[in-house]
Amino acid sequence: MPILEAKNLTYTYSIGTPFEKTAVDHVDLEIGQGEFIGIIGHTGSGKSTLMQMMNGLLKPTEGTVLLDGKDIWEKGADRRAVRFQVGLVFQYPEYQLFEETVYKDIAFGPKNMGLDEQEIDRRVRETAEAVGLREELLQKSPYALSGGQKRRAAIAGVMAMEPRVLILDEPCAGLDPKGRMKILTQLHDYHKRTGCTVMLVSHSMEDVAKYVSKLLVLSHAKVVAFDSPSAVFADGDRLEEMGLALPQVTRIFHALRAKGITVPDEVYTVKYGAEHLLALLREGGGQC
Amino acid sequence: MLKDITLGQYFPLDSVVHRMDARFKIIITMLYLVMLFWGQHVISLIAGFVFLILALICSKIPPKMPVRSIKPILPVLIFTGTLNFFAMKGGTIYWQWKFLSVSSQGIQTSAFMIVRICLLIMGTSLLTYTTSPIALTDAIESLLSPLKKLNMPVHALAMMMTIALRFIPTLIEETDKIMSAQKARGADMESGGLIQRVHALVPILIPLMVSAFRRAEELALAMECRCYHGGEGRTRLRELKSGMRDYIALGITLLLLAAVIVGNILLSRT
Numbered sequence: 013m014p015i016l017e018a019k020n021l022t023y024t025y026s027i028g029t030p031f032e033k034t035a036v037d038h039v040d041l042e043i044g045q046g047e048f049i050g051i052i053g054h055t056g057s058g059k060s061t062l063m064q065m066m067n068g069l070l071k072p073t074e075g076t077v078l079l080d081g082k083d084i085w086e087k088g089a090d091r092r093a094v095r096f097q098v099g100l101v102f103q104y105p106e107y108q109l110f111e112e113t114v115y116k117d118i119a120f121g122p123k124n125m126g127l128d129e130q131e132i133d134r135r136v137r138e139t140a141e142a143v144g145l146r147e148e149l150l151q152k153s154p155y156a157l158s159g160g161q162k163r164r165a166a167i168a169g170v171m172a173m174e175p176r177v178l179i180l181d182e183p184c185a186g187l188d189p190k191g192r193m194k195i196l197t198q199l200h201d202y203h204k205r206t207g208c209t210v211m212l213v214s215h216s217m218e219d220v221a222k223y224v225s226k227l228l229v230l231s232h233a234k235v236v237a238f239d240s241p242s243a244v245f246a247d248g249d250r251l252e253e254m255g256l257a258l259p260q261v262t263r264i265f266h267a268l269r270a271k272g273i274t275v276p277d278e279v280y281t282v283k284y285g286a287e288h289l290l291a292l293l294r295e296g297g298g299q300c
Numbered sequence: 301m302l303k304d305i306t307l308g309q310y311f312p313l314d315s316v317v318h319r320m321d322a323r324f325k326i327i328i329t330m331l332y333l334v335m336l337f338w339g340q341h342v343i344s345l346i347a348g349f350v351f352l353i354l355a356l357i358c359s360k361i362p363p364k365m366p367v368r369s370i371k372p373i374l375p376v377l378i379f380t381g382t383l384n385f386f387a388m389k390g391g392t393i394y395w396q397w398k399f400l401s402v403s404s405q406g407i408q409t410s411a412f413m414i415v416r417i418c419l420l421i422m423g424t425s426l427l428t429y430t431t432s433p434i435a436l437t438d439a440i441e442s443l444l445s446p447l448k449k450l451n452m453p454v455h456a457l458a459m460m461m462t463i464a465l466r467f468i469p470t471l472i473e474e475t476d477k478i479m480s481a482q483k484a485r486g487a488d489m490e491s492g493g494l495i496q497r498v499h500a501l502v503p504i505l506i507p508l509m510v511s512a513f514r515r516a517e518e519l520a521l522a523m524e525c526r527c528y529h530g531g532e533g534r535t536r537l538r539e540l541k542s543g544m545r546d547y548i549a550l551g552i553t554l555l556l557l558a559a560v561i562v563g564n565i566l567l568s569r570t
């Protein structure tokens with residue numbers, strides 16, 4: 013059984029005014045246990061809205077969300093409990109830091125869950141380590157950290173609830189390439205170590221393609237693809253039409269194919285691409 | 301959600317009323333208020349109603365919008381209406397119990413008051429529906445500019461108002477976002493006693509303050525970078541311009557007002 017399911021999910025903002033806007037339009041999804049899913053789509057395609065419905069923060073205009081097969085909008089359902097199981101890290105999460113110390117801020121979630129001191133302490137230290145925050149930073153004010161550190165402290169604050177599904181809305185937005193890589197590799201490690209389901213929202217293919225097991229492509233409030241990265245990238249022209257840039261290496265391989273060189277069209281990591289090119293060269297392919 | 305609060309919301313459409321000079325719209329709205337509150341004769345209400353219908357047609361605003369604007373004050377209306385209804389004595393008395401009574405005058409007064417307040421709210425909300433907040437403050441500044449001679453900082457006040465208006469939606473949006481983010485971490489804002497609820501506000505107020513200060517600093521810096529130094533010698537991008545339609549609208553309003561005044565004098569004598 014899928015851990016998280018969207019059924020006919022629809023959300024319309026400002027109903028009945030001239031600003032009416034359907035941000036998510038009849039979306040059906042099944043998220044399997046332990047998957048690492050990348051969600052891409054241009055700005056305004058409805059990614060954030062969809063994610064906020066997945067953990068019950070926004071009430072769908074139509075359709076519903078199922079967690080473990082149970083409707084989270086059923087009468088009497090405990091949506092606070094749902095949010096502990098489906099953790100959501102908002103875009104620019106550093107703006108939500110508020111405690112005196114980083115330690116207390118990371119502990120905010122677990123405390124709300126009603127855990128005891130010892131368990132909270134374990135979780136805070138473990139997640140701080142997972143996101144690469146040194147021990148001595150924990151007693152500092154969150155406002156004294158650097159931008160990247162703040163971001164990671166905020167992510168730790170959600171991780172510390174040990175949700176079964178971790179959703180991150182553009183966790184790399186506005187960071188430099190080094191900070192981006194750091195967060196992405198840490199997420200990858202976290203996923204491997206805990207085996208929890210991760211959903212990573214991004215508008216950059218480059219960032220997500222390397223790590224994810226499945227890609228969900230949104231465009232104009234609708235799902236246009238939900239498949240393995242290689243299958244999604246094989247249909248590259250359609251993505252480019254929607255204004256989504258393919259990873260550089262994929263674009264190179266598509267260009268090679270257009271020139272009549274027989275290379276696969278679903279290359280999306282440099283390593284895989286290099287292997288293919290080397291094999292081709294070794295064959296002594298006269299075409300090159 | 302917080303966002304659904306319509307606080308003097310602007311309704312961007314393309315209509316004659318939208319294109320009118322904001323200064324005239326303010327003056328006309330004031331004349332409309334005078335019209336409504338002039339005298340005790342029902343002709344004020346009829347004229348007000350005519351004015352409202354005319355304005356509504358010209359502005360292309362869907363009629364349900366001004367009707368919706370009454371909703372927030374509905375409890376007040378019902379309360380004072382009932383009070384007038386039962387407490388007034390005069391004219392024919394239909395029913396009486398202790399100090400409560402239903403009289404012809406009571407019915408008349410409460411109906412009169414309710415209609416008057418409804419017209420008042422709908423008319424003034426039409427002003428904010430058809431005028432952008434920026435145009436409104438520009439117009440207020442222009443109308444108040446004679447006060448500059450008395451050393452009143454009219455420009456600074458108008459600028460403060462413009463900035464405040466500009467940032468209300470931003471801050472509401474931000475509050476919404478921070479609330480959602482803290483709810484995602486299990487913050488509980490809906491249950492508990494008073495102290496618990498006040499306590500639950502801390503995770504929202506602190507980030508909100510921090511971000512408001514950050515925005516203020518950024519805005520000040522940006523204004524300085526563009527050499528803002530107060531109102532002296534400052535020209536406008538959008539000049540307030542009045543034209544034929546403004547004078548026509550003012551003329552119609554004045555005619556209605558005159559009709560009300562004359563009607564009141566003539567009709568209340570008989």
Ligand SMILES: Nc1ncnc2c1ncn2[C@@H]1O[C@H](COP(=O)(O)OP(=O)(O)O)[C@@H](O)[C@H]1O
Pocket residue numbers: 025026033034035053054055056057058059060061062303
């Ligand atoms: N609070 C809101 N009120 C009104 N419209 C909104 C709101 N949030 C988002 N939208 C609109 O919904 C659409 C989808 O937005 P969003 O889910 O934030 O997209 P994304 O995260 O993919 O950039 C956009 O067109 C946006 O303008």
Ligand SMILES: [Mg+2]
Pocket residue numbers: 059060061103181
């Ligand atoms: Mg977004």
